[in-house]
Amino acid sequence: MAQADVVERYRMKCDVAVIGAGLAGLTAARDLRSRGVDVVVLEARSRPGGRVVHHVLDDGRRIQLGGEVVGLHHTAYCQLVDELGLTLESSFTQVPGRDTHVLADRTHLGDGISWLTAEEQALFEKCEAAFSELAASVDPDDPWSHPEAAALDSVSVATWLRSIGATPNVVRARSLAMLALAAESPERTSLLSDLRKEATTSSPRFYDYATWENWRVKEGSAAVPLALAGPLAPFLRYDTPVREAHVSVSGCRVIADSGEQFFCDAIISTLPAGPFRDIHITGVSADRLASLYAQRHASASKVVYVYDTSFWEANDQNGSSYYEHALIGGTWPQREGVLSALVPPERHALFESSPRATVRAELIDTLAGAFGPRSVGPQEVFIRRWGRDPWTQGYITAWRPGDVMRVGPMHGTHEPPFYVAGSDQWVCGYMEGAVRSGRNAATALLGQDPRTTRGS
Known part of the structure; x- marks a missing residue:
């Protein structure tokens, strides 16, 4: 040539x-x-x-190994789905049943954060109201224009919560929520960034699944x-x-x-x-x-557990769980018989440094603490190591x-x-x-x- x-x-x-x-x-x-x-x-x-990819099981079920759900205020995405002739449907937020919290001292089944005492729940709501009021003052397109932008950015969400009277359990509740999202801990998350994020919604509050994750594409x-x-x-x-x-x-x-x-x-x-x-x-x-x-980025990995049925529903559990001490931060139901989970940043180093066989066994045993002995026999467990992937090097923005x-x-x-x-x-x-x-x-x-x- x-x-x-x-x-x-x-x-x-x-x-x-x-x-x-x-x-x-x-x-x-x-x-x-x-x-x-x-x-x-x-x-x-x-x-x-x-970071959006699926796998087709032998029985024809499509499981999502990356990005999975969206919210109603995600208008650009929803419009594109419509343009492409695809279909939006309700996500896991519409699945009936109780949430499961696997805490250090006990496992609790209930709606929301019902493991808090009545007094703590009232304080949590007070803190959320203060957060909502502050978020309403932030322009998500230009948070730098806020008169207190530098001060709001200099403190963590947890530090701010404590400054307005939050008890350890109220901060703990926010920590569990962030672990399940595989976001940075509230101890390491800028208050301004969290305010800016929630200011994109019509009614700013602490992260709410019914707002942020209530839709999915039916076709995957x-x-x-x-x-x-x-x-x-x-x-x-x-x-x-x-x-x-x-x-x-x-x-x-x-x-x-x-x-x-x-x-x-x-x-x-x-x-x-x-x-x-x-x-x-x-x-x-x-x-x-x-x-x-x-x-x-927040370094994270996604785990998908596959079972033949959603057996947890027989115990009035909706498949959403939160783990205070485990490799995963929480689970949510992806589709019939399928649970999604994320390995959060503060647990990712241990996850990556452990032998893969050990990790797999621990991931399976973890579910037993929330959903009982039937959890230990999944058909398959898929792990997508987004934090290690050279073309992503992370999962969500931190x-x-x-x-x-x-x-x-x-x-x-x-x-x-x-x-x-x-x-x-x-x-x-x-x-x-x-x-x-x-x-x-x-x-x-x-x-x-x-x-x-x-x-x-």
């Missing part, structure tokens, strides 16, 4: 290079293609979807990226990790690990915070990169005290011809953040919104 042919083989020209074929990258590419823009989507994996959440990827197949390049991105108004260049070069007019990066830091980038301002590099101010108001903004999208570019991550920010990036690139825009 002639030298000129070799060079040409490793050079490709397009209007826009989209880095990452998760929900954000696929959504942005779809919107750009609908306007006639020539795009190429570069994906390190051999599949689309990023992984059906969304698969439906997006189908028509984009000619423009998708799998197994193409990116190692460099050079940005210039006179033309951009993306270089893959293979040495292949993609010349384009603009770049949209939809990579999670960790993998983004692994790419060598030039032509983007130091302040812009500093903001992006300051973002972080905001420790000081992080909101450190990332600053450049969060979710664009610096043409360099655009950013992805779940990290919304206030709190999630699939909504990916779709919302993907559409935002495409809109900004097309010039329909001339502002430097945020991702929410």
Whole structure:
């Protein structure tokens, strides 16, 4: 092959290079293609979807190994589901039965946090009311404009709770809730970040599953990226990790690990915070990169237990559980006979450093404390190690005290011809953040919104 042919083989020209074929990258590419823009989507994996992926069991059940549920205020995601001809249905929040709390000293079955005394429950509600009032004063699109932004960001949720009179058990209740979400502990979560997150809802309060996780895609959440990827197949390049991105108004260049070069007019990066830091980038301002590099993920893994039936329902248990001392933080019912669980950040180091056979046995034994001896005989146990995955390096966005101010108001903004999208570019991550920010990036690139825009 002639030298000129070799060079040409490793050079490709397009209007826009989209880095990452998760929900954000696929959504942005779809919107750009609908306007006639020539795009190429570069994906390190051999599949689309990023942190959204499913597995089909032998009996035909589809289980979700990544992102799974959304809330009513996740309007961008819900609109996309409708556009793709998919269906939303009620999630586990509508399953009848009691919650299960496996505490250090006992196992408690009841609605909500009924293990608190009546006095503690009243105090919890008082703290929640104070939180709600404070959240209503925060603009989720611009939390930095709050007159007390720096002060609110400097303290943790737990520290603030104690400052307004919360007892150890009230803080404990919030800790159990955060463990189940695989979010950072309230001891390590910025108050401003939590206020900003809840301010996106119509009625801010402590994280409420009926608000944030009450819908799912009937066909499975992984059906969304698969439906997006189908028509984009000619423009998708799998197994193409990116190692460099050079940005210039006179033309951009993306270089893959293979040495292949993609010349384009603009770049949209939809990579999670960790993998983004692994790419060598030039032509983007130091302040812009500093903001992006300051973002972080909560390291977590997802576990899915498969049984033939939802046997826990016979004991009036709804499948939702919370664990004070276990590898997992909690469970929720994914579908008939299937329980999802997350390994939270503060337990992830032990999870990763333990022998896999030991981990599997402990994960199974853990369920017995909540659901009884039938738990120890699952058909299958699936583990998705998102914290170790090189193309995610985490699960959901984490905001420790000081992080909101450190990332600053450049969060979710664009610096043409360099655009950013992805779940990290919304206030709190999630699939909504990916779709919302993907559409935002495409809109900004097309010039329909001339502002430097945020991702929410």
